[in-house]
Amino acid sequence: MWGFSVWRRCIHCSLSVMKKLKGKTAAEQRWVLRQLKDPYVKASHAQNFRCRSAFKLLEIDDKFRLLQPGYSVVDCGAAPGAWSQVAVERVNSAGTSRHGLPRGTVIGIDLLNIPPLDGAHFLSSHDVTHTATHAKLLELLPQDLAEMILLPRGSLLCKYWDGVLSHQLQEKLSSVFHSVRSIKPDASRKDSAERYFLARMYKKPVK
Template sequence: MYCLSVLRRSCLHTSARTFKKIPQNLKGKSASDQRWIVRQLNDPFVKAAHGQNYRCRSAFKLLEIDDKYKILKPGCSVIDCGAAPGAWSQVAVQRVNSAGTNAEFPIGFVVGVDLLRIAPLDGAHFLSFCDVTDQTTHTQLQELLPKAQADVVLSDMAPNASGFRELDHERLVTMCLSMVDLAERVLKPDGSLICKYWDGGLAHQVQSRLAHAFRDVRIVKPKASRKESAELYFLARFFKKNKAV
């Protein structure tokens, strides 16, 4: 398994003589597109994702959180919400042993959901073109999950940006509250939820709901989350009990 501490050293300790790569074929690109391309070319986590065969750099956010808090364990059942392109599912498959690659550990279960198509992944079951905030999808998940329950709910999803910060924040808060609804329906006692949100005035609504349902709630920002980004993660652990539905 890839050691995240090694990645941090290679990513974060750069020489003063290191220069940014500047792509040569930017003609016709907008200024924002040019900035994105330059940032991607010089992002150490993008390079590491290619090197480690992760589908995108976001894998390292979950790796860092799990290295510290040990949420994903062999034999666990995991729901990955907004899973496309599947990087968090890749991490979950490795850590809960859902592909059965390690005969010494129990075999877990990973199911991912997204409105988009998710390319197949050994060890994961994907519900493509499904809305994870819809009650029908919740029922599908319970039918798939062992004993209709999960140990962990993951959400790295976010709405498409509208260009209006407050509107986008409100829409993501609504998504987060839906994830709490899902957790209250499917999580086992002492289960965990990791949920992305954007910092803003409505975040307290999500935190309040989580504090009611979990014994430990904290805010984390992995190093792979860009400093200029408003994204943060709620990490809620030790789910108190399942509510009747």
């Protein structure tokens, strides 16, 4: 009976995979197969994260402790919202902590639609480079942050693609942050040029 159950499950899985691959191009089929084999994709489904990228932020934050209860987070390019999910929990922006911890703020911005998330303010269909978006962002930030997005000693975590121009970005960040390091979390695929700059201790520009 056990053997029959496993055999039946294997057939079901094979049919499910064939259905997912039907009508797709060769490149799309490779992507689907990679997703099906990816342990972080499976874990994101099990833990109700919107996508596997949540584990990149979890890994980075576990190591560097960027997100603390009461902090304010602006998630640029937030769709579909997995990093915001992590941020909401760690800065306590939904106010769900039972230990009297301070409540933070999470704001997500993207050109795409971002499904609602308790504890986060999303600016969907907004361009982060537009002044109108800046004005809306300042309205949503706590009052003590209304005149400046990033406070002195604040941190920035940004994704970049490793290449000939990446050093220019690092030099730019180094001019306004005391510490800049390059990170490639384990959750980032090995064959990807994706990396992250972690910039800490923001220097307030002298006016």
